[in-house]
Amino acid sequence: MLHYIIQVVAFQLFFLIIYDLFLKKETFFNWNRAYLLITAIMPLILPFIKVPSFKNILSQDYIINLPEIFIGSASQHPVNPIPLEGIILKQQSFWSWELLFYLGTGIATCIFIFKLIKLLKLLFKNPKCKYGNVFIVSVLKSDMAFSFFNYIFLGALLNKTNRDTVLKHEMVHVKQKHTLDLLFFELLRIAFWFNPLTYIYQNRIMSLHEYIADAQVVKNQNKNQYYQNLLSQVFDTKNISFINPFFKQSLIKKRIIMLQKSKSKQVKLFKYALLIPMLIAMLVYTSCMETNPATTIGNTSNEEIQQKTPLITKVKALKHQIEIQGDVNEAEERGLKLLLDAVKGEGFNQALVKDIQDYTTKGSQTDLTKKIAEVFKQIQVQGDINENEDLEIKKLLVFTSDNGFEDPFFADIIKHLDVPFGIIDQVPVFPGCEDLTVEEQKKCMSKNIAMHINKNFNTKLADSLNLKGKQRINVIFKISVDGDVVGVRSRSEHPELEKEAIRVVKTLPRFKPGEHKGKQVNVPYSLPIIFQGSDVQNKKEDTVLLNEVPLNKDVAIAHLDEVPNFESCDNALSNEEKKACLDKGITTHVSKHFNTKLAHKLGLNGKQRIHVIFKIDEHGRVIDIRSRAAHPELEAEAIRVVKLLPKMIPGKVDGKQVVVPYSLPIIFQV
Structure with missing residues (x-):
């Protein structure tokens, strides 16, 4: 909430600065009126607008990664922490x-209602008469003049000349519905009573209303006479809120100055184009302001800084490019194979050196081959690689190499390797959850970690640190090859909360470690904790904040009560068995229907990777199929085959059918 308010105030401030510097002195009164109304509303809604093209992030936790289909071999998977459900810790207090x-x-x-009642009293206590579509209220023993909706209030003490001029002026306010503008800002003042910019906006729009009305009246009246009417009433004024007063002392001078100004040239309308880059900048900010907690946690240690050598930086850039692509073509795969041979030192002869030199000097290159070439060039510049650089390269190649986990060359780095949840064979298990299915183990783990945090977190910190409201703590940790919780780091607004979160997470019991390819591995986790300060009332203590599942939208596998499956799969099976049945069915279907003769027709050799994403909707139909490959005809063939999948039994949450997204990598072996 606080972040939203800060954004609203900041956006309004920028818009007002543009108005005061570039637009305020122009005579485009109606344009300025529109500008003020639009820029008062836009900051209220901009924080909720997210433009996907400004933040092109696809959550890996929201896609079920099916195992690769072999017409081939293994692929690279990005390492992503497993997000656990958020935890809320609360205390009770009266003040907030x-x-x-x-x-x-x-x-x-109350102030608004009081002013409205005061206005209504004037309306009902004074005589009225109809004048066209408006009502003229003659205010007894007064010389005030203002309008409110279709009512024009004129003091009985006004002389006839002034009365006629004022009536024409107030008729403009009525016809252009200026009261709606003022009421809008009055309501904005109620909701944002603490925001001084709201009052400035209302002041600017009131001035504009007077300029607009003055400009209309002087079209049919002598300007000098109109000035005299204004000046004659300077020392006899009335001020009523959220109405359009004719005689307002603070505005008289400004109105006369604006009446004397020459009409602005049409070319100056281009000043309003300043709104476009400002809007784009604000949309970029609101679209990109949310960050993944797991990527912003903790301080970088000295050891990590020392490890960021030029070669490590280039290796990580290479790894990131593979994660973006999701697949590699034949030339890219050849480059990775050369890198593996170079690091292994097997067959390191003149022929290998020549192959590497040819690869790095090749003219036509993709982004990935360029990054592979940069790694080769950096190794050549250095002449040698240190232990940390060797470790980083091996962490990359273990996933891109055939049988990397079985290769003795990588044996020394398995214990240092973080294996992504999407490909791990067996996830870590909380003590006491061993005999459950994989899906039940996940729920059991989340529940027990939440209970442990709620039980052991020192909630008295809120009082000692004088904290109010929600305090978010983001924690990342790993479950090591021994089942221990290691590498615990946290980030929060207050150092004491960071220390407490680390202390509590470190007291988690020893887990049964995760396993991949028969080897125990490290598995990274991220854990958001919401520590509730003492200003929240009427809520139960020690409540776990569970993620809401949006029905009729794409639903992640972690939220599903029943995963989608073929009608041929036994409905009595567990979710994990249903998933295995679906995997097997899709693999069989693709292998059977894919046109393998396409390779000869296109003159392709080696492995061809095709990455397909699709959804199984609430009716069990396969929809929104997209693919990516090195050749357009491979993309078209993959889409054709996936479209042939039969209608399935849809996934369910709380008994309701939902849409489930899938990712399917296909390796086409020629």
């Missing part, structure tokens, strides 16, 4: 910033 907000809103509402 939220209470202050509602108190201020209540007072502002």
Whole structure:
């Protein structure tokens, strides 16, 4: 909430600066009116607008990764921490910033109602007469003049000349519905009573209303006479809120100055184009402001800084490019094979050196081959690689190499390797959850970690640190090859909360470690904890904040009660068995229907990777199929084959059918 308010105030401030510097002195009064209304509303909605093209992030936790189909061999998978459900820790207290907000809103509402009642009294206590579509209220013993909706209030003490001029002026306010503008800002003042910019906006729009009305009246009246009418009433004014007063002392001078100004040239309308880059900048900010907690946690240690050599930086860039692509073509795969041979030192002869030199000097290159070439060039510049650089290269190649986990060359780095949840054979298991299915083990683990945090977290920190509201703590840790919780890091607004989160997570019991290819491996986790300060009321303590599942939208596998499956699969099977049945069925289907003669027709050799994504909708139909490959005809063939999949039994959450996204890598071996 606080972040939203800061964004609203910041956006309004930028818009007002543009108005005061470039637009305020122009005579495009109606354009300025539109600008003020639009830029007062836009900051309220901009924080909720997310433009996907500005933040092109696809959550890997939201896609079920099917095993690769072999017409071939293994592929690279990005390492992503497994997100656990958020945890909320709360304390009770009477006073809060939220209470202050509602108190201020209540007072502002009372003031608005008081002013409205005061206006209604004027309306009902004074005589009225109809004049066309408006009502003229003659205010007894007064010389005030203002309008409110279709009512024009004119003091009985106004002389006839002034009365006629004022009537024409107020008719403009009525016809252009200026009261709606003022009421909008009055309501905005109630909701944002603490924001001074709201009052500035209202002041600017009131001035504009007067400029607009003045400009309309002087078209049919002598300007000098109109000036005299304004000046004659300077020392006899009335001020009523959220109405359009004719005689307002603070505005008289400004109105006369604006009447004397020459009409602005049409070319100056281009000033309003300044709104476009400002909008784009704000949309970029609101679209990119959310970051993945797991990527922003903790401080970088000295050891990590020392390890960021030029070669390690280039290896990580290479790894990142593979993760972006999801697949590699024949030339890219050849480059990775050369890198493996070079690091292994097997057959390191003149022929290998020549192959590497030819590869790095090749003219036509993809982004990935360029990054592979940069790694080769950096190794050549250095002449040697240190232990940390060797470790980083091996961490990359173990996933891109055939049978990497069985290769003795990588044996020394398995214990240092973080294996992504998407490909791990057996996830770590919380003590006591061993005899459950894989899906039940995940739920059991999340539940027990939440209970452990709630039980052991020192909630008295809120009082000692004088914390109010929600305090978010992001924690990352690993479950090591021995089942221990290691590498615990945290990030929060307060150092004491970081220390407490680390202390509590370190007291987690020893897990049964994760396994991949028969070897125990490290598995990274991310854990968001929401520590509730003392200002939240009427909520149960020690409550786990569970993720809401949006029905009729794409639903992640972790939220599914029943995964999609073929009608031929036994409905009595567990979710894990249903998933295995679906995997097997899709593999058989693709292998059977894929046109393998396509390779000869296109003159292809070696492995051809095709990456397909699709959804199984709430009716069990395969929809939104997209593919990516080195050749357009391979993409078209993959889409054709996936479209032939039969209608399935849809996934369910709480008994309701939902849409489930899938990712399917196909390796086409020629």
